[in-house]
Amino acid sequence: MSTVRHSAASGVEEARRDLTAYGLVAGCFILVALSGVLVSWADAPSSVLLVLRLVIAATVLGVVFARRHPFRTFLRRDLWPRFILMGLLDGGSLLAYFYAIRASGVAVATFLLFVQPVWVALLAPRLLKAPTEKLVYLSLGVALAGLAVILAPGFSGHVTLSVAGVAAGLAAGVLYAFFQLLVKDLTRELPSTTIVTLECTLDAVVILPLALWQFVALDVTLTSRDWTSALVLGLVCTALAYSIWVEGVARIPVQHSSILGFLTPVVAPLFAWMLVGERIAPVVALGGTLILVAGALVVLYGDPEVEPEPPL
Numbered sequence: 001m002s003t004v005r006h007s008a009a010s011g012v013e014e015a016r017r018d019l020t021a022y023g024l025v026a027g028c029f030i031l032v033a034l035s036g037v038l039v040s041w042a043d044a045p046s047s048v049l050l051v052l053r054l055v056i057a058a059t060v061l062g063v064v065f066a067r068r069h070p071f072r073t074f075l076r077r078d079l080w081p082r083f084i085l086m087g088l089l090d091g092g093s094l095l096a097y098f099y100a101i102r103a104s105g106v107a108v109a110t111f112l113l114f115v116q117p118v119w120v121a122l123l124a125p126r127l128l129k130a131p132t133e134k135l136v137y138l139s140l141g142v143a144l145a146g147l148a149v150i151l152a153p154g155f156s157g158h159v160t161l162s163v164a165g166v167a168a169g170l171a172a173g174v175l176y177a178f179f180q181l182l183v184k185d186l187t188r189e190l191p192s193t194t195i196v197t198l199e200c201t202l203d204a205v206v207i208l209p210l211a212l213w214q215f216v217a218l219d220v221t222l223t224s225r226d227w228t229s230a231l232v233l234g235l236v237c238t239a240l241a242y243s244i245w246v247e248g249v250a251r252i253p254v255q256h257s258s259i260l261g262f263l264t265p266v267v268a269p270l271f272a273w274m275l276v277g278e279r280i281a282p283v284v285a286l287g288g289t290l291i292l293v294a295g296a297l298v299v300l301y302g303d304p305e306v307e308p309e310p311p312l
Helices: 002-016 019-032 035-041 046-064 070-075 077-104 106-113 116-127 134-156 163-186 192-217 224-249 254-260 263-276 282-301
Strands: none
Touching: 019 224, 019 254, 019 263, 019 282, 035 046, 035 224, 035 263, 046 070, 046 077, 046 192, 046 224, 070 077, 070 192, 077 106, 077 163, 077 192, 106 134, 106 163, 116 134, 116 163, 116 254, 134 254, 134 263, 134 282, 163 192, 163 224, 163 254, 192 224, 224 254, 254 282, 263 282
């Protein structure tokens, strides 16, 4: 009996020390933070760039991991409902976020989108049978306070709180929360490379109608800057970033990974400063510190993953 207890304790400690998984998730959100600068630097509409980056990512992943036959999974009809749902959730979240930005501004839309860890914390115990510890809620409070500080300048001017804009922002966060839970569930059956390849493919299909409409309506001509931006977005901010995110999510509680997503609004201003010379507001340092504290709480003191995921 003592041997069993010792083995169980050792397993928990080993899971707790899986800092590599936390590093993978954090690295993903740091890479994703580069997206905003690249999109603003390019000339093409964001929806067109989004489809290009997704197609590039899916193509590269399909070629690199061809031996694993990532698309063969489509032959499993029992997974079709979840695949279709994955594309609709992620693509729908992006579309809702775009609309919320147009209707209510970047600050409001971004804050509502990043409320998604709250929905993850509330839904995970019900949908994944994964309990949310009290520390997660404390960390969420600290992270949301940090996000509010960072976005405060955006709220200081004229803010349009349209019902449609707020609804779209909330919908973006809720859809993204369900998407994360679904991906976490799929990691129990599929390797991360397969999930990411299918995700990029399905997302591109969902976003394609809007991209084509804007491409034709605005008479878009893709420039060398657009293609450069799309390549970096596809290879670095999508293929690489999404792959390490799914691999990390498979090994840590989804509640923890969602909180680490707050790193994106912290790092994005740093990329803007380094690449295009935008000034960093002092509030970014204060809000960023709070978000880093929130992330450190779940990484260092949060409960480890109790159900091991299948190896790649």
